[in-house]
Amino acid sequence: MTRRTLLIGAGAGVLGVLLASCTPEPAPSPTPDRSPSPRPTGSTIAPLAFARSRWASDPFALGSASFTPAGVQASARDALAAPVDGRLFFAGEATDADAPGTMSGALRSGTRAAEELLAAAEYGERIAIVGAGLAGAAAAARLSGTGFELTVFDARDRVGGRVQSVVDEESWPVPAQLGGWLLGAQDADVSEQLNALDIRTGSLSASLWKSTKGDVEPVADQVLTDAIASAQALPADIPLAQALTDAGADPAEPGLAALLASLSASSGSDADQASSWFPPVIPPAERTAVLGDLGAVAAHLLDDVKTSLSSPVSRVAYDDAGVSLGIATGESLSFDRVVITVPLGVLQSDGIEFSPKLPFAQRGAIADLSMGFIETVWLRFEEPLLVTDAAIWHVVGGDATIRTWFNLAPLTGENILVGLVGGADAADFADLDDDAVLAAAAASLAPFLAPAS
Numbered sequence: 296m297t298r299r300t301l302l303i304g305a306g307a308g309v310l311g312v313l314l315a316s317c318t319p320e321p322a323p324s325p326t327p328d329r330s331p332s333p334r335p336t337g338s339t340i341a342p343l344a345f346a347r348s349r350w351a352s353d354p355f356a357l358g359s360a361s362f363t364p365a366g367v368q369a370s371a372r373d374a375l376a377a378p379v380d381g382r383l384f385f386a387g388e389a390t391d392a393d394a395p396g397t398m399s400g401a402l403r404s405g406t407r408a409a410e411e412l413l414a415a416a417e418y419g420e421r422i423a424i425v426g427a428g429l430a431g432a433a434a435a436a437r438l439s440g441t442g443f444e445l446t447v448f449d450a451r452d453r454v455g456g457r458v459q460s461v462v463d464e465e466s467w468p469v470p471a472q473l474g475g476w477l478l479g480a481q482d483a484d485v486s487e488q489l490n491a492l493d494i495r496t497g498s499l500s501a502s503l504w505k506s507t508k509g510d511v512e513p514v515a516d517q518v519l520t521d522a523i524a525s526a527q528a529l530p531a532d533i534p535l536a537q538a539l540t541d542a543g544a545d546p547a548e549p550g551l552a553a554l555l556a557s558l559s560a561s562s563g564s565d566a567d568q569a570s571s572w573f574p575p576v577i578p579p580a581e582r583t584a585v586l587g588d589l590g591a592v593a594a595h596l597l598d599d600v601k602t603s604l605s606s607p608v609s610r611v612a613y614d615d616a617g618v619s620l621g622i623a624t625g626e627s628l629s630f631d632r633v634v635i636t637v638p639l640g641v642l643q644s645d646g647i648e649f650s651p652k653l654p655f656a657q658r659g660a661i662a663d664l665s666m667g668f669i670e671t672v673w674l675r676f677e678e679p680l681l682v683t684d685a686a687i688w689h690v691v692g693g694d695a696t697i698r699t700w701f702n703l704a705p706l707t708g709e710n711i712l713v714g715l716v717g718g719a720d721a722a723d724f725a726d727l728d729d730d731a732v733l734a735a736a737a738a739s740l741a742p743f744l745a746p747a748s
């Protein structure tokens with residue numbers, strides 16, 4: 296395939312590809328299919344392999360990562376995490392005040408909830424964990440072998456939750472990661488798990504900022520850190536976008552908008568909603584990417600633990616004597632104590648009925664915190680779209696939907712581009728069909744497409 300055939304203009308066929316989607320389960324199976332569709336549309340691209348996420352509409356996630364909106368205290372996460380009557384224990388990234396919205400936060404929260412349960416429980420008790428993501432798996436690993444009768448329930452037919460690696464060597468020489476996969480300096484907990492399993496990682500650095508007119512001068516993070524520092528001196532919290540405006544910056548200016556888009560794509564929150572007092576973490580210039588099967592982490596932590604998949608919990612009834620879990624299949628099962636690790640989005644949607652209702656402090660925290668959106672698209676090409684050592688691409692200006700790309704070619708030698716969308720744009724992105732996602736990718740990549748020779 297030549298570079299020219301990567302960009303199919305109007306009148307050419309849209310590629311038919313099998314999508315890798317987060318919903319409906321089961322896990323995606325992206326398969327290359329290079330036969331042209333008879334339905335021509337506008338510009339699009341023809342990757343060898345394609346995978347995309349849809350976390351916003353996934354009923355067992357309903358979003359990607361929690362964030363703290365302006366005006367809400369980070370202590371809401373402690374309120375969410377507080378055990379109820381010594382029977383219910385809460386974990387999950389949203390309960391971790393130090394690293395919410397991350398894989399590290401999820402792992403740590405699971406261990407923390409397990410320790411709380413250990414302090415309250417007696418030998419031989421029946422314990423359930425709801426959710427087999429990183430938080431549930433970490434809780435299970437801590438409780439396993441401590442003398443309890445332990446069962447983990449997950450609504451999906453796989454473990455890992457918002458970590459989902461598409462392992463399919465033919466389409467993806469490097470597994471496509473549809474959920475979390477990037478690490479920063481504070482992610483020692485995840486690194487430890489990766490090292491134990493010998494899962495490959497690599498470093499992504501050097502950024503390229505481009506508009507359709509050519510290279511653009513990067514916008515430094517300093518503009519964000521300065522605005523946040525000023526806002527943190529105020530008597531009341533304000534949204535990050537307002538903090539920027541107050542500091543004399545214009546969030547709509549194309550360069551700053553591209554920086555904010557990358558912040559949304561890593562945190563799930565938009566600047567007009569995110570807190571300045573508890574702001575999203577600004578992505579570091581150099582990021583560690585997981586290049587192996589991240590799903591193995593949860594699977595390993597759950598080794599030897601009884602795990603019941605395809606078992607959505609719909610009701611949690613608790614009293615002094617214990618906890619009854621209603622499974623959507625109609626069963627009702629009794630336990631002494633339960634660790635609940637479902638995402639904030641599920642708690643906000645009343646996807647699980649609690650009887651009696653959770654205490655005001657917990658309900659208040661669930662209502663106050665916000666679920667953010669991050670969606671991703673993975674594309675593999677036969678040839679590079681652009682030969683460059685830059686691994687992080689920012690799309691400046693125009694109306695591109697996907698403004699942040701990771702180029703895995705310098706790191707892996709594979710022509711894989713990963714697009715990330717965050718915030719409200721990601722919620723819209725999740726609704727797009729595959730052809731529209733490919734068209735959006737083509738439009739977004741326009742500044743990076745080398746002119747055909």
Ligand SMILES: Cc1cc2nc3c(=O)[nH]c(=O)nc-3n(C[C@H](O)[C@H](O)[C@H](O)COP(=O)(O)OP(=O)(O)OC[C@H]3O[C@@H](n4cnc5c(N)ncnc54)[C@H](O)[C@@H]3O)c2cc1C
Nearest residue numbers: 359387388397398401426428429430450456457475477608
């Ligand atoms: C696209 C995307 C990109 C991300 N990027 C990064 C990143 O680069 N770095 C990073 O650190 N983090 C990232 N994250 C966030 C990270 O993936 C999550 O914070 C973390 O995986 C959450 O783990 P958890 O165990 O708290 O929740 P989950 O993984 O969501 O686990 C909860 C489990 O509960 C199950 N469940 C839900 N409802 C029910 C029910 N009713 N009954 C039974 N089970 C139920 C779910 O199926 C799920 O398995 C990203 C997330 C997404 C979606």
